[in-house]
Amino acid sequence: xxxxxxxxxxxxxxxxxxxxxxxxxxxxxxxxxxxxxxxxxxxxxxxxxxxxxxxxxxxxxxxxxxxxxxxxxxxxxxxxxxxxxxxxxxxxxxxxxxxxxxxxxxxxxxxxxxxxxxxxxxxxxxxxxxxxxxxxxxxxxxxxxxxxxxxxxxxxxxxxxxxxxxxxxxxxxxxxxxxxxxxxxxxxxxxxxxxxxxxxxxxxxxxxxxxxxxxxxxxxxxxxxxxxxxxxxxxxxxxxxxxxxxxxxxxxxxxxxxxxxxxxxxxxxxxxxxxxxxxxxxxxxxxxxxxxxxxxxxxxxxxxxxxxxxxxxxxxxxxxxxxxxxxxxxxxxxxxxx
Numbered sequence: 001x002x003x004x005x006x007x008x009x010x011x012x013x014x015x016x017x018x019x020x021x022x023x024x025x026x027x028x029x030x031x032x033x034x035x036x037x038x039x040x041x042x043x044x045x046x047x048x049x050x051x052x053x054x055x056x057x058x059x060x061x062x063x064x065x066x067x068x069x070x071x072x073x074x075x076x077x078x079x080x081x082x083x084x085x086x087x088x089x090x091x092x093x094x095x096x097x098x099x100x101x102x103x104x105x106x107x108x109x110x111x112x113x114x115x116x117x118x119x120x121x122x123x124x125x126x127x128x129x130x131x132x133x134x135x136x137x138x139x140x141x142x143x144x145x146x147x148x149x150x151x152x153x154x155x156x157x158x159x160x161x162x163x164x165x166x167x168x169x170x171x172x173x174x175x176x177x178x179x180x181x182x183x184x185x186x187x188x189x190x191x192x193x194x195x196x197x198x199x200x201x202x203x204x205x206x207x208x209x210x211x212x213x214x215x216x217x218x219x220x221x222x223x224x225x226x227x228x229x230x231x232x233x234x235x236x237x238x239x240x241x242x243x244x245x246x247x248x249x250x251x252x253x254x255x256x257x258x259x260x261x262x263x264x265x266x267x268x269x270x271x272x273x274x275x276x277x278x279x280x281x282x283x284x285x286x287x288x289x290x291x292x293x294x295x296x297x298x299x300x301x302x303x304x305x306x307x308x309x310x311x312x313x314x315x316x317x318x319x320x321x322x323x324x325x326x327x328x329x330x331x332x333x334x335x336x337x338x
Contacts, residue, residue, distance in 0.1 A: 004026070004072075004073065004074060004163060005021055005026070005028060005072070005074050005075070005076065005163060005164075006028075006029045006030070006031070006068075006069045006072040006074075006075050006076070007021070007028060007029070007030040007031065007075070007076045007078060008030075008031045008066070008069065008075055008076065008077045008078060008079060008087060008091070009030075009031065009032075009077065009078035009079040009080075009087075009101075009102075010030050010031065010032035010033075010034075010037055010041065010047060010050065010062060011050045011078065011079075011080070011273075011274055011275075012047075012050040012051045012135035012136070012274055013078050013101060013102075013133070013135045014030060014076070014078030014079075014101070015030065015041075015047045015050060015051045015054070015056070015135070015139065016051065016054075016133075016135035016136070016138040016139040017076055017078060017101065017138065018030045018056070018057075018060050019054065019056055019057060019060065019138070019139045019141075020138050020139070020141075020144075020166055020168070020169045021076075021164070021166070022056075022057035022059045022060050023057070023141060023166050023167070023168065024166060024167075025059060026059060027059050027061075028057075028059060028060045028061070029060075029061055029062070029063060029068065029069070029072075030060060030061070030062050030063075031062070031063055031064070031065075031066055031068075031069065032062050032063075032064060033064070034049070034064075035064055037049055037050075037062070038062040038063060038064045041056060041060065041061070041062035042061055042062050045057070045058060045060070049273055050273055050274060051135060051136065051139060053136075054136070054139045054140070066087070066090050066091060067092070069091065069092075070091075070092040070094065071094075072096065073096045073097065074096060074097045074099065074159075074160065074163055075091075075096065075097070075098055075099065076099045076101050076129070077098055077099065077100050077101060077102065077117070078101040078102060079102060080102060080104070080275045080277065081102045081103065081104025081105070081106065081113060081185075081277055081280065081281075082104065082106065082107055082275075082280055084100075084102060084106070084113055084116050084117065084120075085106070085116050085119075085120055088116070088117060088120035088121050089120055091121065093120075093121045093122065093123050093124065094123060094124070095123045095124070095125075096123075096124055096125070097124065097125050097127060097156065097159060097160060098117055098121060098124040098125070098126055098127070099127045099128070099129050099148075099160065099164070100113045100114060100117055100126065100127070100128050100129070100181075101128075101129045101130075102277075103130060103181075103184030103185055103187075103188060103277060104184075104185050104188065104277040104280060104281050105185050105280075105281050105284050105285055105288070106284070107280050107281075107283070107284050108284070110284050110287070110288050112178065112181045112182070112185070113128070113181060114126050114128060114151065114177050114178070114181060125150075125151065125152045125156050126151045126152075126177065127148060127149060127150045127151060127152070127156060127160060127177070128147075128148075128149040128177050128180045128181055128184075128236075129146055129147070129148050129149075129164070129171070130146065130147050130149070130180045130181070130183065130184040130235075130236035130240065131144070131145060131146035131147050131235035131236050131239055131240055132144075132145075132146075132235060132239040132240045132242065132243035132244075133146060133240075133243075134243065134247070134249050134250075136249070138168075138169065141168045142168060143168050143170075144168060144169050144170070145170045145171075145172060145235055145239075146169070146170070146171050146172070146235060146236075147171070147172055147174050147180050147231075147234055147235045147236035148160060148161065148164065148171035148172065148173060148174070149174040149175065149176055149177045149179070149180035149181075149231075149236070150173070150174070150175055150177070151175070151177050153175045154173075154175075157173045161173070172234070172235060174231060174234070174236075176227060176228045176231040178222075178225055178226050178227045179222055179227030179228050179231030179232060179236070179237070180231060180236040182218070182221060182222045182225060182227050182232075182237075183218065183222070183227075183231065183232055183234075183236040183237030183238075183240055183241070184236055184240060185277075185281050185285065186214075186217070186218040186221060186222075186241075186281075186285065186299075187218070187237070187240045187241040187244050187245070188244065188252045188276075188277045188278030188281055189252070189278045189281055189282045189285055189298075189299050189302050190210070190211070190214035190215075190217075190218070190241060190244075190245060190278075190298060190299075190302075191241075191244035191245050191250050191252035191253045191256065191278060192252045192253070192255055192256035192259070192276070192278045192279070192282070192302050192305075192306075193210055193214060193245075193256060193298050193301065193302050194207050194210055194211065194214075194244075194245035194246070194253055194256060195248075195250075195252065195253040195254060195255060195256020195257040195258070195259070195260060196256040196257070196259050196260040196302075196305065196312050196315075196316070197210055197256075197260065197316075198248075198253070198256070198257050198260060199256065199257040199258065199259060199260020199261040199312065200260040200261075200312055200313065200316065202316070207245065207246075210245070210298065211241060211242065211245050213298060214241065214245070214298050215232075215237075215238060215241055216329075217294075217295070217296045217297075217298055217299060218232055218237060218241065219232045219237075220294050220295065220296070220329070221285075221288075221289055221292070221294050221296060222237070224292045224293075224294050225292070251272065251274050251275070251276040251277075252276045252277070252278040252279075254268070254276070255268045255269060255276040255278070255279060256268075256302075256305075259305050259306075259312055260312045262311070262312070264308060265279060265305070265306045265307075265308065278302070279306055282299060282302045282303050282306055283303055283306070283307075285299055286299050286300055286303045297319060297322065298319070301315045301316075301318070301319055
């Protein structure tokens with residue numbers, strides 16, 4: 001059978017997507033950087049490094065040669081956000097669909113993943129797949145819904161939706177690529193903040209309040225960058241935010257929990273095979289927000305924690321002591337602060 005879809009990146013999420021794509025018997029080829037992981041996927045049908053406990057479909061095979069994907073009409077790109085430019089530079093730039101599945105903002109440049117991909121692969125049609133997705137649940141075939149934001153609008157959706165949808169993986173169409181990306185990037189930072197709440201033992205009330213106020217920050221930043229409010233309220237915004245802010249299965253939440261328990265960022269990240277992308281995203285997100293004049297106090301607080309500027313209890317106390325204000329944007333209160 002001719003392989004129609006290749007997957008670049010064999011971390012937990014890339015492997016879970018491979019498993020989902022293979023759930024109907026389709027042949028799937030996945031790229032891994034580690035030779036031992038390629039061998040393990042091909043001969044033992046497991047990924048013990050990034051997705052332990054999952055038995056992979058026999059129709060999934062792996063390669064270390066990125067050139068093997070030169071003729072694939074559709075590629076799912078699932079490398080960490082900070083490595084996207086380098087990986088795409090190694091791929092042949094051909095006229096095909098690149099579906100970006102990593103969430104983050106490029107440190108140093110402030111570019112969203114779609115902007116990185118457009119520069120590295122100008123002939124490709126760009127789409128973004130994002131939403132509330134824990135890798136182990138997708139790999140297990142549990143029901144999952146995602147946003148598939150297509151820069152090529154309906155024509156690209158008509159190509160990709162049949163290729164990517166499976167009985168347990170349901171994509172919903174959007175043409176708001178910027179909104180889908182911003183939701184996925186910002187929620188990682190907010191998940192760190194929610195983990196801090198858990199680590200400090202501040203309770204469910206505090207976590208719910210932080211999710212709601214964090215969502216307000218996400219919307220403000222998204223609108224300033226040209227995203228649509230309805231995208232922020234959808235699967236790739238609010239949906240993903242609720243998931244990652246509510247479970248220790250989230251790498252970013254786990255990092256925040258460690259910070260709340262008094263550990264440093266380095267200690268919270270030590271020994272992890274997977275990337276807590278929010279740690280990379282937070283400083284550049286805060287900088288972009290300042291440039292745009294967007295108030296993001298929770299994001300700023302996460303940056304203080306990650307840098308070791310102040311311990312978690314001090315940062316939380318500073319957030320709680322901010323001036324009282326109206327909840328809704330635009331409410332008439334003299335001296336209102338964001």
